[in-house]
Amino acid sequence: MSSEEYKLLDTISSPRELKKLPPEELSAYCDELRRYIIDECAVNPGHLASSLGAVELAAALHYVFDTPEDRIVWDVGHQTYAHKIITGRREAFKTKRQLNGISGFPRMSESEYDSFGGGHASVSISAAFGMAKAAELRGEKRQVVAVIGDGSMTGGLAFEGLNNAGASKRTNLLVILNDNNMAIDQATGALKNYLLKISTSVHYNRFKQRLWGLMSHTPRLLRLCQKAGNAVKQGLLNKSNFFESLNFRYFGPVDGHNLKELVRTLRALRDIEGPKLLHVMTVKGKGYLPAEHDQPAWHAPGRFNPDTGERISAPGGAARYQDVFGETLLELARRDERVVGVTPAMPSGCSMNILLREMPGRCFDVGIAEGHAVTFSAGLAAAGMVPFCNIYSSFMQRAYDNVIHDVAIQDLPVVMCLDRGGLVGEDGVTHHGVFDMAAFGAVPGLTIAAPMNEPELRNMMYTALGSGHPFMIRYPRGHGEGLPWRGEKFETLPVGRGRRLREGADVALLTVGTVGNAAARAAGRAAAEGVSVAHYDLRFVKPLDEALLDEVGRKFRRVVTVEDGSLRGGVGEAVAAFFNGRGYDVRVQRLGIGDEWVEHGTPGQLYALCGYDEEGILRALLDTRA
Ligand SMILES: Cc1ncc(C[n+]2csc(CCOP(=O)(O)OP(=O)(O)O)c2C)c(N)n1
Ligand SMILES: CC(=O)[C@@H](O)[C@H](O)COP(=O)(O)O
Numbered sequence: 037m038s039s040e041e042y043k044l045l046d047t048i049s050s051p052r053e054l055k056k057l058p059p060e061e062l063s064a065y066c067d068e069l070r071r072y073i074i075d076e077c078a079v080n081p082g083h084l085a086s087s088l089g090a091v092e093l094a095a096a097l098h099y100v101f102d103t104p105e106d107r108i109v110w111d112v113g114h115q116t117y118a119h120k121i122i123t124g125r126r127e128a129f130k131t132k133r134q135l136n137g138i139s140g141f142p143r144m145s146e147s148e149y150d151s152f153g154g155g156h157a158s159v160s161i162s163a164a165f166g167m168a169k170a171a172e173l174r175g176e177k178r179q180v181v182a183v184i185g186d187g188s189m190t191g192g193l194a195f196e197g198l199n200n201a202g203a204s205k206r207t208n209l210l211v212i213l214n215d216n217n218m219a220i221d222q223a224t225g226a227l228k229n230y231l232l233k234i235s236t237s238v239h240y241n242r243f244k245q246r247l248w249g250l251m252s253h254t255p256r257l258l259r260l261c262q263k264a265g266n267a268v269k270q271g272l273l274n275k276s277n278f279f280e281s282l283n284f285r286y287f288g289p290v291d292g293h294n295l296k297e298l299v300r301t302l303r304a305l306r307d308i309e310g311p312k313l314l315h316v317m318t319v320k321g322k323g324y325l326p327a328e329h330d331q332p333a334w335h336a337p338g339r340f341n342p343d344t345g346e347r348i349s350a351p352g353g354a355a356r357y358q359d360v361f362g363e364t365l366l367e368l369a370r371r372d373e374r375v376v377g378v379t380p381a382m383p384s385g386c387s388m389n390i391l392l393r394e395m396p397g398r399c400f401d402v403g404i405a406e407g408h409a410v411t412f413s414a415g416l417a418a419a420g421m422v423p424f425c426n427i428y429s430s431f432m433q434r435a436y437d438n439v440i441h442d443v444a445i446q447d448l449p450v451v452m453c454l455d456r457g458g459l460v461g462e463d464g465v466t467h468h469g470v471f472d473m474a475a476f477g478a479v480p481g482l483t484i485a486a487p488m489n490e491p492e493l494r495n496m497m498y499t500a501l502g503s504g505h506p507f508m509i510r511y512p513r514g515h516g517e518g519l520p521w522r523g524e525k526f527e528t529l530p531v532g533r534g535r536r537l538r539e540g541a542d543v544a545l546l547t548v549g550t551v552g553n554a555a556a557r558a559a560g561r562a563a564a565e566g567v568s569v570a571h572y573d574l575r576f577v578k579p580l581d582e583a584l585l586d587e588v589g590r591k592f593r594r595v596v597t598v599e600d601g602s603l604r605g606g607v608g609e610a611v612a613a614f615f616n617g618r619g620y621d622v623r624v625q626r627l628g629i630g631d632e633w634v635e636h637g638t639p640g641q642l643y644a645l646c647g648y649d650e651e652g653i654l655r656a657l658l659d660t661r662a
């Protein structure tokens with residue numbers, strides 16, 4: 037669509053200007069917002085479907101509330117594209133998720149309208165309650181709104197927030213439950229069934245429509261209606277409303293694409309004190325038919341043709357690591373009936389949907405609940421199963437204690453597969469999986485493996501199945517090296533043993549995981565420039581191969597280590613400590629991620645920035661000549 041056709045977007049560049057728009061024009065404004073988001077995401081991809089579903093909600097919130105004085109806390113933040121455009125970032129939106137561009141998620145440093153930053157799920161109620169409490173303590177008249185999706189509501193942290201906030205009588209908190217009956221994949225669990233029940237109860241909804249129809253704009257009458265409503269609602273639903281049992285006043289469900297109803301309801305709720313929850317029904321992908329029809333595929337569809345809805349896939353090549361994981365898991369499950377799969381709401385993301393399709397009874401999508409996923413796996417293992425629990429590295433941060441307390445101390449055979457280990461690219465700082473090796477390296481009794489390529493991932497999964505102890509395998513987002521793996525014979529790898537990939541005399545290059553591939557190329561180029569490099573793939577972060585390190589310590593005075601993770605507490609540090617402890621006179625140059633946040637960009641750009649892309653490794657190898 038040409039820019040002349042964005043008549044309203046061209047004139048409105050802040051919530052203040054939006055408020056001046058006559059209510060009857062809000063709908064046209066939202067149409068333009070939606071078209072702009074589609075057109076921009078077609079060429080500069082991002083989280084499309086969730087943002088399309090929240091266009092009216094974002095517009096209504098900024099129309100009714102006095103942002104940024106009033107605070108809106110968006111859960112996850114992947115649905116905030118309309119919010120970003122409304123709050124003055126229309127031009128910057130073209131740079132979202134790109135190096136030096138704006139983030140795809142809310143960032144407090146990016147805009148005063150982003151009252152809380154994020155990218156991980158289920159935080160909004162706790163954060164918003166904290167803000168509301170602070171306002172109360174400081175005597176500030178401020179509205180605080182948490183907007184949380186039905187998927188994010190399944191996270192334990194969301195329940196903790198409800199439990200805490202519900203006990204407070206006067207703290208002014210509005211939770212908006214943006215219910216589209218979807219997470220990235222299908223929503224799962226008892227809450228999903230409950231929400232479906234309360235949003236589709238014919239009797240209740242007929243009653244509710246009459247009630248809202250009768251309701252005048254005066255807060256007093258609203259309160260009366262609400263009081264009467266609760267009693268009748270409970271009778272109609274024949275049980276108490278879950279949110280009301282936690283002392284939240286429950287309103288809704290309302291149609292989240294009906295601006296008139298949204299604006300009227302939000303205005304009324306603004307005047308009601310205490311914790312309240314508005315249940316809003318939305319359609320993921322709203323207004324763009326391809327997205328409405330295949331919501332999981334359009335969660336983050338990549339580039340596409342906005343007119344035809346055809347998705348533009350990257351040129352074919354090697355398999356993605358997630359697919360090596362998914363297919364291998366199915367193969368192992370076929371061989372061994374103890375094998376089960378556990379995923380916290382990421383069956384497509386980690387390709388556990390392959391097992392889910394074939395053996396639904398042996399694959400569990402437990403909702404956005406990483407801590408539970410790990411402890412549930414521990415329970416399965418304690419009762420004789422071998423769970424493969426797959427969690428993105430950065431989301432596994434949520435389950436640190438569960439790994440220590442429920443798996444490692446109990447010495448249970450849970451196989452924890454950490455997908456998205458290392459720099460993930462455009463999702464940025466909240467999603468890079470850079471702390472796993474440092475954090476879990478400190479946990480006794482844990483084996484941590486990092487494959488360099490597809491067959492290694494497959495064999496590590498096979499080795500883990502036979503290990504009988506806690507076993508962690510971390511691998512990155514994206515594609516492998518194109519090595520044969522499908523249907524290849526399984527091999528048990530010696531745990532805690534690395535391997536020498538290349539002989540050399542001047543410098544030893546120690547790598548762990550897939551960064552070893554760029555390192556191998558750099559070693560070849562260094563040799564062509566006269567520096568003879570011995571390359572070792574450690575394979576295991578823990579236990580470290582001490583025999584291999586002794587060999588290196590005896591032969592070399594110069595060592596370069598490369599890891600796709602934090603240098604603090606990382607593998608390079610452990611290697612240097614080993615040499616030091618053994619008294620080897622070795623200079624260790626460590627490449628990896630320094631003590632700073634890495635923002636968004638393509639993986640290639642970020643590796644280069646952090647200095648461990650092929651060029652960076654080559655520089656380090658040549659530098660050691662000095
Ligand atoms: C802690 C955590 N686990 C998993 C994810 C991955 N994730 C991002 S969005 C999403 C689904 C959220 O569902 P919902 O809140 O209903 O929003 P919708 O996508 O339906 O708009 C998931 C699982 C995450 N961001 N954070
Ligand atoms: C918003 C969110 O947390 C996820 O959707 C995340 O963007 C997943 O990214 P990938 O599955 O593409 O790595």
Ligand SMILES: [Mg+2]
Nearest residue numbers: 185186187218
């Ligand atoms: Mg949802």
